[in-house]
Amino acid sequence: MNRAWIISLALTFCVLVAGGIGLYYVIDKVPAQIQAAPVLSDPQVNKSSEEQVPKKTKDIIYESQKLVVQIELEDGSIGSGFLYNEQGDVITNAHVVANNKDVTVMTTESKEMPGEVIGISRDTDVAVVRVPGLKGKQPLPILEEDNVELLDEVLALGSPLGLQNTVTRGEISGLNRHLQIDPFEYDDVYQISAPISPGNSGGPLINSNTGEVIGINSAKIGQETIGFSIPITSVLPMVKQWSEQPMESLPDFPELTSSSSAKGNVTDAEQATYLVQYFYDSINQGDFVTAYSLLGNSRQEETSFEQFRSGYYNTLSVKVDNLVADPKDNKIEVTAFLTAEETKNGEVSIKKYKVTHPVKYENKSLKIFEGSGEELTAESKSE
Template identity: 40%
Template sequence: MYKKRYPPLIVSFLLLIIGIIGFIFIYNYWNVQQISVTDPLIEKVNVDTEQLDLKSIIYEAEKNVIQIEGKNDHTTITGSGFLYNEKGDIITNAHVINDAEMIYVRTANARIYPAAVVGIGEENDIAVIRVPQLAGQDFSPVEDDSFAEIGDEVIALGSPHGFQNTVTLGIISGTERNFTVDGYDYSNVYQISAPITHGNSGGPLINRNTGKIIGINSVGTNDGTIGFSIPTNDVMDQIEQWSYEAHNDQLDFANIEDITDTENPENYIDDAEYLIDYYLESISNRDYVSAYALLGSIIQAEYSYPDFREAYIHTVDLHYEEFSSNVTDDNYIKITTDITTESNNGEESNNETSTFEFTIGYENDQLKILTITTNEKDS
């Protein structure tokens, strides 16, 4: 009677042994196999982990780099800053605006706005100014949870000597540097091989691999070979407190009529040329929204944004010659240049060179492209 129970037990035991052996075999088999993935979503993740394109990093960062000008009775001090939040707040150095009686900014698209001081350091060389007209715009991502290390590649942006959006490349060549300059204490700052000169002060230092801002460019040596940048991690708590406590109705802004200057032909032409340069760079980078925003109301009334975008959507490359510029009798700027565009509509490529003439002037207190005429050059 009891002997009849043994065959089922033996069978169950054998099945268990076979199952264990099968599991081990399958595990070892899959462990040594190379899995081929064809899912495009997974391939997209792999692509995104690669180093970011340098040109794209620079173009996106330049849109938020601000040229800052502080005026008093005697001088005009030029520096840099960068937009960092949705309130229109700009981070810069204290020494850029410390003695200014009136502060205004020039944006990447050549617009001029008055600014007011939100907060300024007495011992550390940081400051925040606010431009309400920039509120709600996209701003630069700031690193908030890690410090850079020696050897990290960096990009320094600023406006040295009034040249907006100048870019220098380098590495973190030292950390935890401490010194005092002009009454400001610099502690735990980055030493960088990217040079910092007059006008770079307050501009962003960007991590080449992440595209995030990691420092505020502040001081350079006399020979221009070494620069120093304040880590954003060390000062963001103070900056955010200033920003939180500031209210627009309590801030002292300059009058826009006091800062728009068409009486100085040299500055007027420089601003107009920068506007056209930014317009063409935006098209080249397929940023049609930024380019379209630079057009005056007459052009926008004639061409809708979809029409404008359609005109350039097939452009894959764009080159332009040196500008020829002059001030007209009615106080507009005429800029002429030859532009070569390479287009591809999916079937064939085409190169075309045309002479463009742009008319630039003020509309609602801002420089705009008022007219554009083209003449195709003979091949």
């Protein structure tokens, strides 16, 4: 028994010693090893922890909009542009400012400033306008290396139909596209799903995760939501040269007219249908301030903003099924066929409407005036 007791005591001592060594190792050695071990990180992430977190999309939109401008010509044509450097140089499309030396630039604060075209290409649809009033302002961040990939999320900013601060979202839906719209060649351009329309031309295409300008919105195909944006990296050398050495004389573009560059006129059904689509998109997103701003002055005088918004309190969603434009004299009547999801007394209804909106110019901008509507069908379901 004494021998067994001695053996048991010895084993207990060994366990205690081993445990002590193990405890010392855990307390003293392991933290040091953790501290000394290399930290594995995403190779695309910067070392600065602040730079690792991408900006929120809404913050990127807010900051970018301040540096996107509307470009106006004497004939009323409208396009877009964005601040490129601290000299006050604005990048835009050549077709926006073709055949013009002096232009007017309007900021998001509705400040009008004179601008001068200091560079324009005959072959590539890009130009630079110098705006002394913007000198010293921090420009938009520019992508220096072309690492754009399919399905990258993007934001298209600009002034379609003179509607400043307009932002549409989409993706890079194609790379290395080629097209020709005389007199310009569009080589290796991005195809985008973000909707663009007349007036968007020259505005920036922005990566929605980084806030960097990756392209210049330049063209679209017909009525389809297929737009094209010139990669900013492909024109940077040309733009930098114009900024350093402005062109002494500008080329003529006899083949381009004012209707090529932006506004068109009131008989252009595409612009009117875009406006009505934008109106209902704003309502569907709960952006009643934007929707109300698209109404003509006479309609706003008859209906306050509070009354306008209260009219949609029971509307859960609204979808545009079809738009039909009918030009008449100095206006275009746009008929919208809608599907609305509405709620009343705890019951949700799916209703169909036909609403006709007169659309015409007011102070150089298209506006929606008082129209007429009717309910087509109704289907109900209980929650």
